[in-house]
Structure formats: structure tokens, C-alpha cells
Amino acid sequence: MATTFHPFPLLPWELRALIWEHTVEPRTVNVHAKKYRLDDNKSEDPAEGPVYVRLVSATPVPAVLHACHEARDMGLYQKGLSEVEVVPEGGESRYLWVNFDIDTIDFGEDDLFNYQLAADSVKRLRCKRPRTRGPDVTALNNFQNLIEAHIDCVNEDGLDEWYSIFEPWNISCDRRNIHLIQSENNNCTITFQALEEEIERRQQLELEEFLAEHGDAEPVSVSEMFAGLDLSAMMPMLQQIGESLQNMEDDDNH
DSSP: OOOOOTTGGGSOHHHHHHHHHTTOOOOEEEOEEEEEOOTTOOOSSTTOSOOEEEEEOOSOOOGGGGTOHHHHTTTSSEEEOGGGOBOOTTOOOOOEEEOTTTOEEEOTTSOGGGGGGGGGGOSEEEEEESSOOHHHHHHHTTOTTOOEEEEEEOOTTHHHHHHHHHTTSOOSSOGGGEEEEEGGGTTEEEEHHHHHHHHHHHHHHHHHHHHHHHTTOOOOOHHHHTTTOOHHHHHHHHHHHHHHHHHHHHHHHO
């Protein structure tokens, strides 16, 4: 079977451009920011000296870019993520061919802070977090143009812990497009908005159960609430807390 369409260059430009555009499909582009030191590091301690960063990816260059100059000049893909690299003096930064409108950048377990200089370009990302940390959400907020995020939540406390971490933050990405995945639980996936709704439903159910059980209980006075507590013994600690809060307030005013 013939694999070359020889009359292709004779087609009208508009038709050729349309064909090139139809070769573009969404991809998952995996990346890794590999840190290293030079072998000729002259520092007495090998653990010291400049640290460089090399951008590594196992994702092949899109096949259409190997076709001809015309395909490469179409602007179907951009040279991206070179901002991540830290190269020795005289070195040249690498880049990846990416279509940021449709490609998903898979950062794996890399720290997202490693990519903050290139964050504005990324619109779709995927990452895997071995444990939940507040800084993960802080780093995610660097991606101001994010449209979609897929986060593999690997932690013992499940999605409830992710809710407690995400909830206070105003994430730039639409929460309906933040997909939380539990790969260790049959790839169970839920959007952050759906998780919020589920947590609120549980809280409402717990409140209703509490009211059903204690709704007829007599009001408890303040003295009864603190009965049995040695308040005099607690005063020094309460005074210390009060002084600390006052010092923090004074520092803010200055």
C-alpha cells in the first residue's frame, strides 16, 4: 500500500493547511525537571556547587513536525517549558514541542514549584501527590491560566484530606475541572466540586442526626460546662496565649 501522496504539494494551500491541522490530537506530555551537578565540580564537597536543571521527557516529538518545513511553519506546536532549565554558562536550554491548548502536561511526582517560571503557559496538567500538603495547593495556584487539572491523590486519609487542604483556597481553575483521582482505589475519580457537595451532604446529615438525638436536651449553663475544670491552674497558660496574641497584633501594626 502506498504511504506517500505525491500530488499533495499541488493541492491548494488552504486544503493543505486544513490537513496539517487535522493531524493535531490531544496528548499527554510527561516531563521531569532533573537536577544535577557537573562532573568537573571543583568544590571540595561533591554535595556543594551549582545545581543545574535539565528538562527530561519520554514523549516523542509530534510526527507531523518531521514531515516538512511547511508543517513546522504552521505553528501547530510551540517550543515550551524551556524556562524550567538551569544550564551551565554557555549551555543551551532544551524545550519540548507542545500545543498548550490541548496537551496535558504530566508532571508526575515532581514538585510543581519547579515549574513556576513556565506555569503561565500550562493550561492542562496532571500530577501525582504521594501525600497531601498545603504547599501543593500553593504551587497549583501559580498556574493562573489552568483550565483542567488531574491530581492522583495517593494518601491514607483519602479524599477527605484533600478537601481540608483545598477548601480554604481560591483556586484559579474551575473546581468542576479539578479531577481528584485515587489510583490505588480502582482509579476512583471525583471533581473537587462534587467532593465539596459530598462533604456538605455528610455534614448536614451529621447535624440532623445530632439534633434528632439531642434536640430535646436542656440548655447547659456556662458554669456547668466548666464544672470540674481547675480554671485557676489554667490561668497562666491563658495569660501567656493572650500576651502572644497581643504581641502578634502589635507586630502587625508596626
